Amino acid sequence: MDLSRRHVLGGAAALATAPMISTTAAEAAAPPAGKQVASFYRYKIGDIEVTAIADGTNTFNLPDTFVANKTKAEVNAALEKAFLPADKFSVPFAPVVINSGGKLIAIDTGNGPAAFASSKGNVGQYQTNLAAAGIDPKNIDIVLISHFHGDHVNGLLDAEGKQLFPNAQVMASSTEWKYWMDDGEMSRAPAGRMADLFKNNRRIFETGLQKKVTPFEWGKEVAPGVTAIAAPGHTPGHSAFVIASGSDKIFVQSDTTNHPAVFVANPGFHLMFDQDAKMAEETRRKIYDMLVAEKMRVQGYHFPFPAQGNVTKDGDGYRYFPVQWSTAL
Amino acid sequence: MDLSRRHVLGGAAALATAPMISTTAAEAAAPPAGKQVASFYRYKIGDIEVTAIADGTNTFNLPDTFVANKTKAEVNAALEKAFLPADKFSVPFAPVVINSGGKLIAIDTGNGPAAFASSKGNVGQYQTNLAAAGIDPKNIDIVLISHFHGDHVNGLLDAEGKQLFPNAQVMASSTEWKYWMDDGEMSRAPAGRMADLFKNNRRIFETGLQKKVTPFEWGKEVAPGVTAIAAPGHTPGHSAFVIASGSDKIFVQSDTTNHPAVFVANPGFHLMFDQDAKMAEETRRKIYDMLVAEKMRVQGYHFPFPAQGNVTKDGDGYRYFPVQWSTAL
Numbered sequence: 001m002d003l004s005r006r007h008v009l010g011g012a013a014a015l016a017t018a019p020m021i022s023t024t025a026a027e028a029a030a031p032p033a034g035k036q037v038a039s040f041y042r043y044k045i046g047d048i049e050v051t052a053i054a055d056g057t058n059t060f061n062l063p064d065t066f067v068a069n070k071t072k073a074e075v076n077a078a079l080e081k082a083f084l085p086a087d088k089f090s091v092p093f094a095p096v097v098i099n100s101g102g103k104l105i106a107i108d109t110g111n112g113p114a115a116f117a118s119s120k121g122n123v124g125q126y127q128t129n130l131a132a133a134g135i136d137p138k139n140i141d142i143v144l145i146s147h148f149h150g151d152h153v154n155g156l157l158d159a160e161g162k163q164l165f166p167n168a169q170v171m172a173s174s175t176e177w178k179y180w181m182d183d184g185e186m187s188r189a190p191a192g193r194m195a196d197l198f199k200n201n202r203r204i205f206e207t208g209l210q211k212k213v214t215p216f217e218w219g220k221e222v223a224p225g226v227t228a229i230a231a232p233g234h235t236p237g238h239s240a241f242v243i244a245s246g247s248d249k250i251f252v253q254s255d256t257t258n259h260p261a262v263f264v265a266n267p268g269f270h271l272m273f274d275q276d277a278k279m280a281e282e283t284r285r286k287i288y289d290m291l292v293a294e295k296m297r298v299q300g301y302h303f304p305f306p307a308q309g310n311v312t313k314d315g316d317g318y319r320y321f322p323v324q325w326s327t328a329l
Numbered sequence: 330m331d332l333s334r335r336h337v338l339g340g341a342a343a344l345a346t347a348p349m350i351s352t353t354a355a356e357a358a359a360p361p362a363g364k365q366v367a368s369f370y371r372y373k374i375g376d377i378e379v380t381a382i383a384d385g386t387n388t389f390n391l392p393d394t395f396v397a398n399k400t401k402a403e404v405n406a407a408l409e410k411a412f413l414p415a416d417k418f419s420v421p422f423a424p425v426v427i428n429s430g431g432k433l434i435a436i437d438t439g440n441g442p443a444a445f446a447s448s449k450g451n452v453g454q455y456q457t458n459l460a461a462a463g464i465d466p467k468n469i470d471i472v473l474i475s476h477f478h479g480d481h482v483n484g485l486l487d488a489e490g491k492q493l494f495p496n497a498q499v500m501a502s503s504t505e506w507k508y509w510m511d512d513g514e515m516s517r518a519p520a521g522r523m524a525d526l527f528k529n530n531r532r533i534f535e536t537g538l539q540k541k542v543t544p545f546e547w548g549k550e551v552a553p554g555v556t557a558i559a560a561p562g563h564t565p566g567h568s569a570f571v572i573a574s575g576s577d578k579i580f581v582q583s584d585t586t587n588h589p590a591v592f593v594a595n596p597g598f599h600l601m602f603d604q605d606a607k608m609a610e611e612t613r614r615k616i617y618d619m620l621v622a623e624k625m626r627v628q629g630y631h632f633p634f635p636a637q638g639n640v641t642k643d644g645d646g647y648r649y650f651p652v653q654w655s656t657a658l
Contacts, residue, residue: 031428036656042365051362055656056657083638305656324421327454328451
């Protein structure tokens with residue numbers, strides 16, 4: 001058996017010069033599909049069925065200030081280490097739906113149908129993927145909101161401003177709810193992004209939706225099998241959740257970190273959207289040290305789909321092990 | 330903001346004692362789906378559309394001799410490092426279909442419909458997932474077979490022994506084809522697994538399928554955009570492939586390694602199914618050193634779905650970085 005380098009690798013090397021087989025005459029029996037699969041994924045936590053629902057991926061040019069306390073070169077180095085392109089950032093969105101003890105519970109809602117149109121389908125895929133997963137938003141009993149950023153709350157309304165979960169109670173931490181609905185906080189918000197966030201939240205909840213809001217306290221079971229966990233810093237009332245049934249559980253971290261390639265690997269990187277960056281880092285390190293100590297799986301809102309895995313300590317940061325896709329439930 | 334350990338982690342710690350919210354009275358508005366998503370995934374290599382099609386996952390008790398030159402404890406240690414359960418092994422199967430320059434090309438075919446029935450759906454999912462991906466096997470022009478093990482060739486026939494790709498030419502390396510069809514080799518095969526493999530291959534190809542077989546040579550473009558690469562050792566004529574279009578390419582490694590958690594991390598581990606273990610390791614190290622040097626993506630038949638990623642050198646072995654799922658094509 002000829003195992004020379006030329007023999008084993010000859011094919012790959014030859015590609016530089018080999019002409020492609022001519023294909024002008026032939027026509028494929030079947031045209032390319034031209035579209036990606038509906039991206040949803042199921043798993044069980046004890047008796048509870050969880051469905052991760054992709055809302056899409058937003059790719060943008062990397063701002064110089066994307067990580068407030070690091071240079072763009074340092075962010076690019078983290079991206080390169082993970083085989084991701086430099087000078088760009090692709091942030092995925094992965095809300096989950098939980099079928100648990102007689103209740104259908106959504107955690108976060110994605111960028112919303114209006115964003116689907118404006119992004120040409122790159123984000124705001126939640127409703128389409130939810131339908132592909134066989135879940136009717138009319139049947140959702142509870143929507144848990146981790147925090148009041150647009151990519152988590154905008155999916156509460158359709159492009160015309162109508163409620164997309166007409167039969168659901170909406171829940172968020174009392175800290176988060178009070179903060180964004182406080183007129184004093186709103187009046188003190190700097191013009192630009194912060195003022196816009198306040199306006200966006202008023203727009204959403206002043207549709208009548210505010211009457212359906214029930215604030216919750218951290219440390220309590222807020223829906224069957226779902227416990228709210230304090231994770232402040234990204235926003236004042238940012239919540240994580242633990243889904244538990246029997247001896248199994250998973251930590252739904254919301255935005256405790258953003259994309260793992262940059263922010264799990266480097267918990268000291270301060271994402272420009274962390275409102276209190278110091279507190280966000282403290283929260284992040286406490287939660288990740290707990291995940292490592294308990295060998296607990298974590299579902300991340302901004303992790304690449306299906307957006308869950310395990311973590312180990314790795315130097316000053318953490319290493320993310322994406323879960324092995326299960327081809328059966 | 331109270332950021333004490335009790336506050337941040339109180340919820341997780343409280344789970345040990347907190348009673349679940351009673352759910353006996355309530356009934357879910359929607360029943361659990363009870364089944365996993367159809368597992369297929371699309372990506373582009375230049376102008377070529379590739380679809381990874383899951384055939385399922387086979388979970389079995391870890392044999393003592395699963396890695397011929399290592400103890401079961403050493404295999405368990407590799408599994409534990411990757412957050413996989415000890416004493417078991419879950420091997421996924423991921424054939425691909427390529428829509429390329431007027432031709433629809435399958436690489437390998439999975440465990441086949443007969444295995445679907447006997448495994449209660451755990452493996453042999455290929456035809457179902459192919460249909461979900463909108464691909465009709467009647468439209469497939471070429472089936473490339475990497476090697477003649479049952480999990481690659483059994484999907485050529487349905488449970489009644491009828492051809493599942495009636496309009497396809499079947500191609501494999503001339504070395505592989507000659508080896509399994511050689512009566513002398515068959516007569517010298519040890520009873521048990523090797524003799525059974527010969528019998529299985531005769532069963533499949535003596536249906537008339539042998540008339541559709543065209544052997545190929547390594548280093549040649551064997552279908553539009555697809556070049557065959559010598560990767561012997563796992564079997565005498567085991568082939569890998571490079572799919573290339575424009576400046577993009579991916580290395581379809583077939584069984585150059587089995588599951589990455591054990592066999593990419595530890596290229597010196599000799600899987601019990603490697604026919605010539607020394608040659609398989611030489612091939613593996615050459616190919617992986619090339620993948621690292623060229624920063625080339627790799628699609629693995631036994632990688633967790635969607636079964637592709639990048640690799641870096643990591644000590645004596647390699648570290649696997651699963652690809653970031655793309656929510657759009």
